[in-house]
Amino acid sequence: MKEQEHILVIGAGLCGSLLALRLAQRGYKVSLVEKRPDLRSTDISAGRSINLAFSDRGIKAMNLVGLKGKAKDLCIPMHGRMIHNLEQEEYLSRYSGLESEYINSISRSDLNALLLDEAEKMPDVNILFNQACIDVDLQNAKATFEDFTSKEKSTIEADIILGTDGAGSVVRKSMLEDNLFLFSFSQDYLSHGYKELTIPATKDGGFRIEKNALHIWPRGENMVIALPNLDGSFTVTLFLSYEEGEDNFKSLDTSEKVKAYFEKMYPSAVAHMPTLTEDFFNNPTSPLGTVKCSPWNSFGKVMLLGDAAHAIVPFYGQGMNASFEDVVVFDEILDNYEGDWQKVFKEYQKKRKVDTDAIAELAIDNFHEMKEHTAAPIFQKKRKLETAFEQEFPKEYASKYRLVTFQEDISYSEALKKGRAQDKAILNLLAQDKIDENASLQEKLHLVNKETQEILEEDAVLKTN
Amino acid sequence: MKEQEHILVIGAGLCGSLLALRLAQRGYKVSLVEKRPDLRSTDISAGRSINLAFSDRGIKAMNLVGLKGKAKDLCIPMHGRMIHNLEQEEYLSRYSGLESEYINSISRSDLNALLLDEAEKMPDVNILFNQACIDVDLQNAKATFEDFTSKEKSTIEADIILGTDGAGSVVRKSMLEDNLFLFSFSQDYLSHGYKELTIPATKDGGFRIEKNALHIWPRGENMVIALPNLDGSFTVTLFLSYEEGEDNFKSLDTSEKVKAYFEKMYPSAVAHMPTLTEDFFNNPTSPLGTVKCSPWNSFGKVMLLGDAAHAIVPFYGQGMNASFEDVVVFDEILDNYEGDWQKVFKEYQKKRKVDTDAIAELAIDNFHEMKEHTAAPIFQKKRKLETAFEQEFPKEYASKYRLVTFQEDISYSEALKKGRAQDKAILNLLAQDKIDENASLQEKLHLVNKETQEILEEDAVLKTN
Structure with a gap:
């Protein structure tokens, strides 16, 4: 960096707070502006998304900013789905064959407070609450805010603006309403x-x-x-x-x-x-909505991250993890292209969009899987087989859930592709009675991997020819 | 119908004109209101979509209103794609193995004029030009228009409103901005x-x-x-x-x-x-945009049809055909549920949306196929095989293109499912060298159909279990 650049982050939820902290750690001057009051001094969570599923992609981000330990203190491990049937029986379907792999329940406000506390400690971070963004001048990286109490308006001008103002993003809305470029957008x-x-x-x-x-x-x-x-x-x-x-x-x-x-x-x-x-x-x-849009940046001056860019339904427990992973990916892109925002924004989207699209799709799939399939016999058979594979051959097999949740070095899009092919392979082998009960587990794994590979190759022909 | 009901159709393009004509034929009083001047007396097409591909689904709709013969007079048959390579060679890739199956080039304004002429002949149709819709009261089926010249505003109240005002629909915009119901929307x-x-x-x-x-x-x-x-x-x-x-x-x-x-x-x-x-x-x-939305109706009072409900990219030559098919499907639903608009609108979308979503997807696929695949050797091999199947066994085989374009009794969604499975089957058989050159055409067809069936069954397992 030549001169210290000033970044305005709009929205101090989980993603915005983490992002502001990381940018300050990198040496930027950061203004973090939030519409709501400070959640550390007001109870504002009543009735909505009190706790969240927190897993390896989110943990990786907390590790990046040096807060993995403090985050872990807030966690309650959840080792699997405890399924309750109508006959009032319950049984545990583990998330992974490995004891060491589990997801966590974490309080949204506790985690947000931790991030705000840490951001506030940085000398170059200025946090403002009760300031609702009402207008963004995309070409000049300038935003106008209205004070909740006094209704007074003020304007902040920065080198760039990052919009992390959630699924109902005002920053995104200003991109949709601007008619100077083509903006693809969906709310489903x-x-x-x-x-x-x-x-x-x-x-x-x-x-x-x-x-x-x-x-x-x-x-x-x-x-x-x-x-x-x-x-x-x-x-x-x-x-x-x-x-x-x-x-x-x-x-x-x-x-x-x-x-x-x-x-x-x-x-x-x-x-x-x-x-x-x-x-x-x-x-x-x-x-329950899914929001997608493109491009995420306007004029190389303003960019969206987190739910503002890609809100998803909650059924994979990945909403917050995906937003945190945004910050990790953005940080990697900064390592490579810092100094050229246009390039940073473009490369970030090029790398990231395919993955946020993938987790959006996976989350909708999981809605159907959770409410319907978790109770279906063939699905339970599949889970049992996958759990056995993961226990015996943890390096050779990872279910779709494990790829998405516990293998943070594999992208969501890779996890989707491989995970779906595996699901299809196992379900077809089971439906066609092709898995010999008496075969060894290793032989079964070999069969599943072979079938999966064939499916992947057959799918590829359609795309490359 | 008890009393004669009044339907306001907003937008007198191809879909709106056809719809107004059909509704008048069914006995409704129709107001057809258009933003632009009368294209029969003004040249307004300069530079945009002068001609269109017109095929069997569109022809079916023209037949419904008794205009098949007059439409045919405007048509220039196109029997296939004439592919021009960089070496300045050209070769024809036929759309179907059957001589009798071809698409047509038709002038947008000639066809629109024909429909307006016929609609105008109906005693209960009132057509207004130069009236831009500026506001829709969704709950009361009331719309406000501004006269292009005088800028005077006027309001039309009807029993129901049908919005056929195209990809940039003002009627749809009013649904998106209304906050009384959840409206899924995408522009891509x-x-x-x-x-x-x-x-x-x-x-x-x-x-x-x-x-x-x-x-x-x-x-x-x-x-x-x-x-x-x-x-x-x-x-x-x-x-x-x-x-x-x-x-x-x-x-x-x-x-x-x-x-x-x-x-x-x-x-x-x-x-x-x-x-x-x-x-x-x-x-x-x-x-080049794709627009989708849902629900198509608000409050059982206002509904979208044609591009207003589902604008697609032009690469399958199905945009106008799909909008015309909307009118055919809507007419069938009216046969069954006339008298209960809420029910009519709901059943219409239930039957129709899956198909307009399918043609939207097919049209994007075809973009890639046209610009890339038409020139690729494996694609040409596939087309050659499919054309031979269609010539020898027209009842046993129909390519994806033929299903979409010439088999109007098969829905777009069925055509997509079957057509994609066939494409995948043939491409995989070709890529894996599994088609014996010396086999009879009948044997080759049998092999392709068997492979297709397997693909369809394997895909189904993922969905039903």
Whole structure:
């Protein structure tokens, strides 16, 4: 860097706070501006995404900024999916054949607070709260903000602006509305919405159900999941159709109906949910959307990262991990091209977009897998086989889930390609009864790998010819 | 119908004019309102999409309204792609093994004029030109228009509104901006744009190159195509990257550069293009976009059809055909559910969206196929085999192109599924040298069909389990 450059980061959520910290570590002057109040002094998380799944890609980013240890202190390990069927039985489907591989439940606000604390310690970081971005001058890297209380407007001019203002990004909106370049954009909603509910801690602060698991009650069209919190409670999420099917968000309009629905469909969950109907009517119903856009930068002056560039549905537990990985990739690109923002932005998107598109697709796939397939016999057979492969041959086999979640050195797009081919191979071999029960595990693995390779080669012909 | 209902159709392009005519034939009172002047008395087509590919799905719609014969009078049959390579050789790649199957070049304005003439003859159709829609009250089926000349505003209220106002639809925009329901929306641009150019007729009104073909000069990343007009001229379209590659729309900024580029890449075309550089700088460069959205209707009062609901790139020659097929499908749904608009709109989208999504995908695939694959040896081998199948066994085999273009009773989504599996089967068999040159054509067909069936079954396992 010749002179110290000034970067304006709009949005101090998880991605923006991490990014601001990293940029300050690299020597930039950073202004980090947030619409909401400081979450370290105000409770603003009520009813939405209280905890998150945190895994290896996210951990890699925390390691980059030197906070891996502090982040780990906030984590509750979850070793697998605890599946609860309608007969009130439960069984654990492990995420990996390896003991050392698990995902974590982490509080969104605790993690955000940690990042803000660390960013604030940097001398060249200035954090402003309660400042809503209302306009971005894309060509001149200038943004206007309105103070929440005084309604006074102020303008910040920087060398570049990075927009990390989430799925509803104002920075992105200004790109969409600018007519000086072609801007591809999509917002896609599922027919389902979600609502957060609670399983409280026991009186002595204990966990009412297994602590170290992500609980799922898959019910075909809809499902309930629960993730543990450090205080002994679980944050429960109901994924339910807005309007379709017998029971849906529109039809469940009285406490009686909500209670009856849960008692019919989720008896083993409702037993632990004393505040079910209050939660149901107090907490918002939120949509499940995927947002994509391109290009991520305008005029080499303003660029989007995190959910602002690629919001995804939560079913792979990768939303925050993907946003954190953005910062890691951006940092690598800076290592190579620092000094030429136009080039940095272009190379970043070239490397990154294929992967954020891939995780968006994987997340939607997993929605169907979680609510339908986790309970299907052929899927359970597949998982059992994959878990055995991973236990016996951890270096020779990694399931799609393991590739996505625990192999942070493999890109999402590679994980998608290989993972899907493996899934198809195993399901076809099982459906066609081609896996000899008496064969050794090694022979089975060989068969699966051979079939996978054939699928990959056959798919490639369509693309390269 | 109890009382005669009033339908407001916004947009009197091809789809809107056809729709208005059909609705009047069914007994509705129709107001058809158009932003532009009457194209029958003003030349407004200069420089953009002068002619179109018209095929069996479009013809089916013209048949529905009793205009098949009159439309046919406007058509120039094109039996295949005339491929022009860089060595200035040309060869015809037929669209079908059957003589009776071909596509047509038709003038957009002639066809639109025919539809307007016929709609105007209906006593209950009122057509207004020069009225730009500026606002739609979705819940009350009320739209406001501004007169082009007087700037006076007027409001039309109807029982329902159908928006057929094209890719830049104002009706769709009002759905996107309304915040009362979740509206999924995407606009996706290719990195290429297009520009229309001309090959004029000979002095005596003859055709300078083969009349009955769609000409293509495929050049890997970019291409030129040409479609014949009744007056002996060809409308030529250059598809070129905006910014990538050695030559692109940004870099070709002088007459000398344009000329040099064409002489290097398209020598056999430029020989027939005396006005190349004037055309190049007078005509606009237009983007190639795909638009999707959902739901197509708001409040059971307003619905989108045609490009307003699903704009696609032009590479399958199906844009207008798909919009016309919309009217056929809508008419079928009316046969079943007339009297309940909410139901009509819902059932229409349920049946139709999967197909318009499919043709959008197929059209993008064909972009790559046309500019790259038409010249590749393995692709030519495949086409040769498929043409032979179609000639010998027209009932047993239909290529993807034939399914999409000439088999109007098969839906686009079915055509996509089957056509892609066939492509993959043949390409893999060819790549793996599994087709015995000495086998009979019947044996080869059997092999391809078997391989296709296996691919379809293996794909199905992933989806149903």
